[in-house]
Amino acid sequence: MIEYIYFEVGIEDHPRTQEFFRRFPKATKIPCNHYKEVFNPRGQSFRLQKKNPALILAKQNGKKIHPIPASYGVGGSQNFYFSHLLNCLYDCRYCFLQGMFPSAHYVLFVNFEDFQSEIKKKHDDLGDSPSWFFSGYDCDSLALESLTGFAQDFIPFFRKLPNSWLEIRTKSIASQVLEKTDPLDNAVVAFSFTPEEISQQLEHKVPSVQSRIKAMKKLANLGWKIGLRIDPIIDCVDFNTRYAKLFEQLITALPAESLHSVSLGAFRMPTGFFRSIQKLYPKEQLFSGKLEKKNGNIAYRAEIEKERISTCQSLLLSHIPKEKLYLCDPVEIK
Amino acid sequence: MNFIIALQAEAKPLIDALKLKKVSGSLPFPTFQNDNHQLVVSGIGKIASAGATGFSLGKSHAQDHPFPFLNIGIAGHGSLGVGTLFIADRIFSENHSSIYYPPQLVDSEIIRSPLQTCELPNRDYQEKKGYDMEAHSFYTTASKCVTRELVQVIKIVSDNLHQPLDTFNPKVVSKLVETNLPTILGLVRSLEKLANEISPDRETLAFRRDALHSQNFTETQTHLLVQLLNHSKSFDIEEAKILQSLKNENSAKSALKALAHLIEPYRILS
Structure with a gap:
């Protein structure tokens, strides 16, 4: 339920803004000159705001498409991300957004058309070279679909760009928008997972592992390509048993031909973000683990990280060909 | 207020x-x-x-x-x-x-x-x-x-x-x-x-005060101690055990080392 809508005065008349005003007639509407006046000030509590985030409607005037770190792709040579939305419905304790953003309010950039122009331009510039566009870096791509209409708008758009791939990364089971349309050949619906015991401790407000598997299976059976994102890998007791069980559940739920890729990434976070989140949740077990600072990130001690990734690789390679397995190396923060 | x-x-x-x-x-x-x-x-x-x-x-x-x-x-x-x-x-x-x-x-x-x-x-x-x-x-x-x-x-x-x-x-x-x-x-x-x-509860603050008084900690050591106390809280380690380990040492430096050593086996998500 949205109780407060902040909106940039410059986009008050945008059709998408007006649609929000119609859908939430009881919400208090507060004008602002620029979304950063509301979103950016220091001295806000992400933790408190997460209880009841407001919606900020804004226009993204800056660069809309950004290159992703070199090791974060899933097979493409040209990889970009874009963020139509900042912040997430869910409240995963390992999520870097809590440390990166000063506010937990949702910022929705209503000018989808400008994002699409920039994607189209990139597509045209790259010619025959396939390019990838990742939509779930600063938000969950589907969790707020009923609010944003993102997939409903971008799937038909990408259908016209067969050489450009869209990754819809999510933990949501709100996949009706995908079920109602023909599968997009150049899209991957990428579900993120941790073992159920970890999910229950750290992934607050996220649907259970079982219900996500069910949603994923349904989409796979409808012909959608599925990605599995085991990222972040979380060190825990009974690590091998828990991850082995998870992989078994995931792989057996999917028809082999629908599995596009699996990517692995160890828990890591830029040091500054980590310190901020640690202040929000000082008694969180995750932040008291066997961690160390390396290359500007906080991550598991090298020997643990190596061992955990290696275990996951071995477990997965007993189910899938190595061509489908990708490893996200931490990015050095300078 | x-x-x-x-x-x-x-x-x-x-x-x-x-x-x-x-x-x-x-x-x-x-x-x-x-x-x-x-x-x-x-x-x-x-x-x-x-x-x-x-x-x-x-x-x-x-x-x-x-x-x-x-x-x-x-x-x-x-x-x-x-x-x-x-x-x-x-x-x-x-x-x-x-x-x-x-x-x-x-x-x-x-x-x-x-x-x-x-x-x-x-x-x-x-x-x-x-x-x-x-x-x-x-x-x-x-x-x-x-x-x-x-x-x-x-x-x-x-x-x-x-x-x-x-x-x-x-x-x-x-x-x-x-x-x-x-x-x-x-x-x-x-x-x-x-x-x-978003406030630390009274018991946590009292425990922190007791821990801080157990040795003469410098500003940097205090910062480290508070971090270790938070870690110990996250794993529900008994407070008496923590205080004892701090008091048993004869310097702030060794007290911190002892506390880190005490917490180490707990440092894994359950």
């Missing part, structure tokens, strides 16, 4: 309701308090309000516990009726570029309104907004030390187009506040509850 209120007449109903006692001594602002509340009467205007807020911040130990700050007072308004209570959702000033948007997390029926802080009493009620003389500087000062969700401004309409300022009877100020007191106190309780969600 800290209240910053311009006039004694505005403050009186709260002083009575919360049974606040006047703090004796030579203070820059009249100050009233009980165990959980502090009220400072600032006087009229931006400078007085900023000064009183700074004074109150200095006395409130906001570093240890995020006390809410509330500015209460009367205000003119372009559309609301006299006696109406409103909470400011946008605060701006004619001479400042900064605009504040106090995050609204408390579920309340209080009307929301923009509020403009003026240099002089306002007699022009053209727009649908409130007019006061303190809120902007109050917010500027309080939000430097207290998280913005806990810094709020509520006003009671004293004058509007139909009952302009020139006709206002100052004798009704207390009555205006008193009439809205139940709602104001409801908001106070909600803000205190919110503050408690």
Whole structure:
């Protein structure tokens, strides 16, 4: 339920803004000159705001498409991300957004058309070279679909760009928008997972592992390509048993031909973000683990990280060909 | 909870309701308090309000516990009726570029309104907004030390187009506040509850104090100790065991080492 809508005065008349005003007639509407006046000030509590985030409607005037770190792709040579939305419905304790953003309010950039122009331009510039566009870096791509209409708008758009791939990364089971349309050949619906015991401790407000598997299976059976994102890998007791069980559940739920890729990434976070989140949740077990600072990130001690990734690789390679397995190396923060 | 209120007449109903006692001594602002509340009467205007807020911040130990700050007072308004209570959702000033948007997390029926802080009493009620003389500087000062969700401004309409300022009877100020007191106190309780969600509990603070007194820790060591104590809390390690391990050592350095060693086997997510 949205109780407060902040909106940039410059986009008050945008059709998408007006649609929000119609859908939430009881919400208090507060004008602002620029979304950063509301979103950016220091001295806000992400933790408190997460209880009841407001919606900020804004226009993204800056660069809309950004290159992703070199090791974060899933097979493409040209990889970009874009963020139509900042912040997430869910409240995963390992999520870097809590440390990166000063506010937990949702910022929705209503000018989808400008994002699409920039994607189209990139597509045209790259010619025959396939390019990838990742939509779930600063938000969950589907969790707020009923609010944003993102997939409903971008799937038909990408259908016209067969050489450009869209990754819809999510933990949501709100996949009706995908079920109602023909599968997009150049899209991957990428579900993120941790073992159920970890999910229950750290992934607050996220649907259970079982219900996500069910949603994923349904989409796979409808012909959608599925990605599995085991990222972040979380060190825990009974690590091998828990991850082995998870992989078994995931792989057996999917028809082999629908599995596009699996990517692995160890828990890591830029040091500054980590310190901020640690202040929000000082008694969180995750932040008291066997961690160390390396290359500007906080991550598991090298020997643990190596061992955990290696275990996951071995477990997965007993189910899938190595061509489908990708490893996200931490990015050095300078 | 800290209240910053311009006039004694505005403050009186709260002083009575919360049974606040006047703090004796030579203070820059009249100050009233009980165990959980502090009220400072600032006087009229931006400078007085900023000064009183700074004074109150200095006395409130906001570093240890995020006390809410509330500015209460009367205000003119372009559309609301006299006696109406409103909470400011946008605060701006004619001479400042900064605009504040106090995050609204408390579920309340209080009307929301923009509020403009003026240099002089306002007699022009053209727009649908409130007019006061303190809120902007109050917010500027309080939000430097207290998280913005806990810094709020509520006003009671004293004058509007139909009952302009020139006709206002100052004798009704207390009555205006008193009439809205139940709602104001409801908001106070909600803000205190919110503050408690992000405050360390009393037991944790007491335990931390005991741990800090176990050795002569430097500033850097104190920082490290607090971090280790948080870690120990996250794994529910017995407090007595922690304190004993600190006290058993003969230097702060070795105490920290011993504590880190004690926690090490626990450091894995269950």
